Amino acid sequence: MLYDSPDTTLLYETKKGRTWQCDLTDKLFLEFDGMVLAFRVQDFFAFRRRVNKVDILEMIFDLSDDRDFEVIEAPLHNFVHRFALCELIQLRDLLNGTKFSLDLHSMLHEVLGSSYVVLD
Amino acid sequence: MKDLVRMRTSLKEEIEIALNAQVKMESEASQKYLAMASWLDQNGFEHTAAYMYKQSDEEREHGLKIFKYINEVGGAAITPTVGEVQQEFGSMREVFEAALQSEIAVTNAINKIVTKCRQAEDYATEDFMMWYVTEQREEEKNARRALELFDLIDANSPTGKFELDKQIAKIGSAE
Numbered sequence: 101m102l103y104d105s106p107d108t109t110l111l112y113e114t115k116k117g118r119t120w121q122c123d124l125t126d127k128l129f130l131e132f133d134g135m136v137l138a139f140r141v142q143d144f145f146a147f148r149r150r151v152n153k154v155d156i157l158e159m160i161f162d163l164s165d166d167r168d169f170e171v172i173e174a175p176l177h178n179f180v181h182r183f184a185l186c187e188l189i190q191l192r193d194l195l196n197g198t199k200f201s202l203d204l205h206s207m208l209h210e211v212l213g214s215s216y217v218v219l220d
Numbered sequence: 221m222k223d224l225v226r227m228r229t230s231l232k233e234e235i236e237i238a239l240n241a242q243v244k245m246e247s248e249a250s251q252k253y254l255a256m257a258s259w260l261d262q263n264g265f266e267h268t269a270a271y272m273y274k275q276s277d278e279e280r281e282h283g284l285k286i287f288k289y290i291n292e293v294g295g296a297a298i299t300p301t302v303g304e305v306q307q308e309f310g311s312m313r314e315v316f317e318a319a320l321q322s323e324i325a326v327t328n329a330i331n332k333i334v335t336k337c338r339q340a341e342d343y344a345t346e347d348f349m350m351w352y353v354t355e356q357r358e359e360e361k362n363a364r365r366a367l368e369l370f371d372l373i374d375a376n377s378p379t380g381k382f383e384l385d386k387q388i389a390k391i392g393s394a395e
């Protein structure tokens with residue numbers, strides 16, 4: 101799935117990845133460090149909650165080797181990955197930026213009262 | 221571009237967070253009442269122990285009702301985790317004072333959610349929460365009545381504790 105097809109809209113982009121929405125499948129796509137995952141909205145939110153729940157400070161101050169990584173699962177997607185600390189921060193950045201973008205769209209829909217908003 | 225978030229849920233994030241927090245609070249209330257029931261049971265107050273077991277069940281129902289509502293409107297209900305609750309009390313009166321304090325805290329939390337709903341123009345959730353507003357009026361009234369009985373019945377008279385146990389357990393039910 102390409103993010104520049106006519107039915108897709110780029111939501112957020114960082115140096116490490118990007119997210120986009122597909123209006124044909126009603127899915128959100130996440131590309132991060134070479135991985136691509138497709139989410140339903142609720143699964144995307146659950147994934148974001150999981151990533152945001154990681155205690156970054158605790159990871160920094162805990163010197164044991166197994167705290168250098170955090171295993172994140174997305175059970176519905178058969179996805180398991182070990183993220184290093186800085187990857188987690190980058191992923192968080194991307195997910196939270198996407199959430200902001202989605203909320204902004206939602207707000208515009210509500211305020212403008214139209215079912216479709218074209219931003220680009 | 222479709223509004224996928226709105227298509228999924230009518231809950232705004234801050235309301236979803238507040239509702240999940242309330243699920244947790246009701247769950248905590250349920251555990252507090254359970255601990256009170258146990259203390260009363262251990263100290264021979266079998267009627268008020270039964271009363272508190274029932275309160276504990278009701279609080280679980282309160283939490284569950286919000287839990288189901290969150291999912292019904294497309295949000296994500298999160299199973300609450302509850303920490304330690306008070307297990308020891310100095311007297312029967314202390315139990316019922318703690319109960320009133322707990323109900324007051326719940327009322328305040330419910331009111332704050334209603335305020336949030338109005339700010340977010342989430343009238344469906346406000347409507348849903350009004351049941352809790354009414355419920356809290358009743359819960360506070362009952363908790364206050366229990367303390368009133370301590371003023372009417374002298375706990376240190378020969379059958380005082382026995383009588384208090386019987387009378388408090390009757391609160392809320394038609395005589």
Ligand SMILES: [Fe+2]
Nearest residue numbers: 246249279282
């Ligand atoms: Fe309650």
Ligand SMILES: [Fe+2]
Nearest residue numbers: 249279323359
């Ligand atoms: Fe209550």
